Amino acid sequence: MSTSGAASPPEQPAVFTRIRLADRRDVPNIHRLIHQMAEFELLTDLFSATESSLSSTLFPSPPLLPFHSFTVLILEISQSPIHNAAEDDSDLGFRPLTRRIALKSVFADPEASIFASPRGDGLVVAGFLLCFPNYSSFMGRPGIYVEDIFVRESWRRLGMGKMMLAAVAREAARMGCGRVEWCVLDWNKNAIAFYEGMGAEVLPQWRICRLTGEELSKYAVDEEDSAGRP
Amino acid sequence: MSTSGAASPPEQPAVFTRIRLADRRDVPNIHRLIHQMAEFELLTDLFSATESSLSSTLFPSPPLLPFHSFTVLILEISQSPIHNAAEDDSDLGFRPLTRRIALKSVFADPEASIFASPRGDGLVVAGFLLCFPNYSSFMGRPGIYVEDIFVRESWRRLGMGKMMLAAVAREAARMGCGRVEWCVLDWNKNAIAFYEGMGAEVLPQWRICRLTGEELSKYAVDEEDSAGRP
Numbered sequence: 365m366s367t368s369g370a371a372s373p374p375e376q377p378a379v380f381t382r383i384r385l386a387d388r389r390d391v392p393n394i395h396r397l398i399h400q401m402a403e404f405e406l407l408t409d410l411f412s413a414t415e416s417s418l419s420s421t422l423f424p425s426p427p428l429l430p431f432h433s434f435t436v437l438i439l440e441i442s443q444s445p446i447h448n449a450a451e452d453d454s455d456l457g458f459r460p461l462t463r464r465i466a467l468k469s470v471f472a473d474p475e476a477s478i479f480a481s482p483r484g485d486g487l488v489v490a491g492f493l494l495c496f497p498n499y500s501s502f503m504g505r506p507g508i509y510v511e512d513i514f515v516r517e518s519w520r521r522l523g524m525g526k527m528m529l530a531a532v533a534r535e536a537a538r539m540g541c542g543r544v545e546w547c548v549l550d551w552n553k554n555a556i557a558f559y560e561g562m563g564a565e566v567l568p569q570w571r572i573c574r575l576t577g578e579e580l581s582k583y584a585v586d587e588e589d590s591a592g593r594p
Numbered sequence: 595m596s597t598s599g600a601a602s603p604p605e606q607p608a609v610f611t612r613i614r615l616a617d618r619r620d621v622p623n624i625h626r627l628i629h630q631m632a633e634f635e636l637l638t639d640l641f642s643a644t645e646s647s648l649s650s651t652l653f654p655s656p657p658l659l660p661f662h663s664f665t666v667l668i669l670e671i672s673q674s675p676i677h678n679a680a681e682d683d684s685d686l687g688f689r690p691l692t693r694r695i696a697l698k699s700v701f702a703d704p705e706a707s708i709f710a711s712p713r714g715d716g717l718v719v720a721g722f723l724l725c726f727p728n729y730s731s732f733m734g735r736p737g738i739y740v741e742d743i744f745v746r747e748s749w750r751r752l753g754m755g756k757m758m759l760a761a762v763a764r765e766a767a768r769m770g771c772g773r774v775e776w777c778v779l780d781w782n783k784n785a786i787a788f789y790e791g792m793g794a795e796v797l798p799q800w801r802i803c804r805l806t807g808e809e810l811s812k813y814a815v816d817e818e819d820s821a822g823r824p
Contacts, residue, residue: 398731398732398734401731402732407732410732410733411732412732412733412734413731413732413733413734413735414734417733417734417735418731418734421729421734421735421736422729433663433727434727434729434736494729494731496727496728496729497663497664497726498726498728498739498741499651499652499664499724499726499741500741501628501631501643501648501724501741501742502628502632502637502640502641502642502643503640503642503643503647504625504628504642504643504644504647504648504651505643505647505651506651506664509728509739511728511729511730511731512731530813533805533810533813534813534814536810536813537810537811537812537813537814538814541810542806543804543805543806543810544804544805544806544810545802545803545804545805546802546803547800547801547802547803548800548801548803549799549800549801550799550800550801551799556801556803559803562805563805563809563810563812564803564804564805564809565803565804565805565806566801566802566803566804567801567802567803567804568801569779569780569781570777570778570779570780570801570802571777571778571779571780571786571796571797571798571800572775572776572777572796572797572800573775573776573777573778573786573789573794573795573796573797574773574774574775574794574795574797575763575773575774575775575792575793575794575795576772576773576774576795579793579794580763580766580767580771580773580774580793581767582767582793583760583763583764583766583767584764584767584768
């Protein structure tokens, strides 16, 4: 005879997620995530970020106002429900978003210890998003540009990328922004289908022009001012 | 017998240009220029900017720091050398650039009176550039994104667009930015050749994704928070 009465149903495996603003303590994880992203995009030759450069440009003192300058969101996961600490409801104005995601089965994250969250509590960093304001002159309104959206391999195909992008879209809509934009590689058909499913349009005709490296440095030198200066 | 001695050589026709920071007084001209740009790009259906929206987003009080937020440069032309007033060497940190451009012949600008500069002195506004900071996570450094670069029809093919873009590239290089980026329509072969001539690379594989209008508004509504909030 069972002492627990009727057998309880088997518990559905789940993972708990949180999306919160990054701070300076997240820099080592952000640096590792950016490197993984460069590997995924086969662009490691362009990778030159250091923890120091990320720290000084993304997390200066006083901190940048979220969504009004460079903004990093961190995606954390946990095996148990995540309770926000007081510091998470800061004056910076982005309240962390928590969710429970049902899993078909429990699986291992071989990088869990490398990506331990600086917030402790067994939290593990699973991804990030980096965005900043842009501007539509045709609309006469600011927008938000998402430079990066990345989820580590163990946690893909669970809707976490969409959660981060939706969090930005929510902020943009509430702030009265005209649009949210980002880029995708034309061979990444899965990503394109995913973004179109979110309501985005992929613009076929625009191409990015980039001036960088030595070609950019050349412009630091003043040309002769043929009209003379006062 | 001539009283002036030897005949002086015929004077080469020329126009004098200035690139300076825009301020709130430039809004009516900026609005007209953006509309002309929308006509040129066959995109007037996307044009919804008003003088009021441009004024509040581009020229708030206190003013935005140039090249650290939304920044508008104004291109002015004059028949005589342009002398910068004291207000042009302001604390905002962008010293106006003046040039003399030789012309093959003198020609009329039928829109000169519509585009009179608010700075007076017979100056006429011939174009503008709008840019703002972006960020390269691979480099761990900010860059500058040029959203618009536009010269009115009368003043094209004289190198004025290049002058404005070079002015931004100079600022970017001096600020330690990793790159300057902008977009071009893939059918605009003249523009592509022009940008490549300036040292830029056109990236073939990236496409812009855009979430706007009703599709964006949908995200303003909070989804249920299945994990509950504290």
